[in-house]
Amino acid sequence: MKSLFDLSGQTALITGASRGLGQYFGRALAGAGADLIVTSRRCEDLAPFVSEIEAMGRKVIPLELDVRDHGSILRMAEVVEAACDQVHILVNNAGCNVRKPAFDVSWDDWNLVLDTNLRGSFFVAQQIARGMVRHGYGRIINIGSVTSVSGFAGLGPYGASRGGIKQLTMSLADDWGKYGITVNCLAPGWFRTEQNKVLYEDRAWVEYITDRIPLKRTGEPHDLDGAVVFLASESSRYVTGQTLLVDGGVSTGATRATSRPAVPIEKDDEK
Structure with a gap:
């Protein structure tokens, strides 16, 4: 069973790795044996994380990447091609959010969120998948959200972008499956991030939000470790086009326990 989750000898590229969940994804993949390529809009912001991963005994390459700039994506892909024999795993993590009531969302707000979360993820995947096609193997993990499947007030652009990621994942899975590439969406629930x-x-x-989560707590970053390693490894070789929600069950539509009458428990007289 261990071999199904072993990433030794593989390279994972993680966008948006200067902070937050991108770093937790990197730690989990490095812990499973993968070497890393990590990106950020400011390469110097990656220095502490690079040192941390190197201390784990893994190789790591930091690169500058602005996913809103197509030229930056193309330059990143060229450097990756020259520096690395093969990228086995892509984690499309770079993202942003503008939290406002719908009436207050500006044209620029909308473009910022959609260009980063949705358009950026597509064009990064497009470039990295070219190499995966040549090797006949790849694992692409797009980062979605519970907002990929549920609506929340004040998150119009963000929810649209994450819903788009879910649909994009299914389309790319159908497009690239014949090349040995799986494409899945990892959708966290409520996790504390920057x-x-x-x-x-x-x-x-x-x-309020905790009461809506069946497991009665918000997420801890390490709750995502197993999911990202699963989607990156051989253990998920027949899983593609799927959205894996790691949300404590909030997407079930749970409501406050006090809003519903308690269900009586029937006693078994034979015990």
């Missing part, structure tokens, strides 16, 4: 840390400063909001 993007949403302001929400976690609101105790009432934390209590």
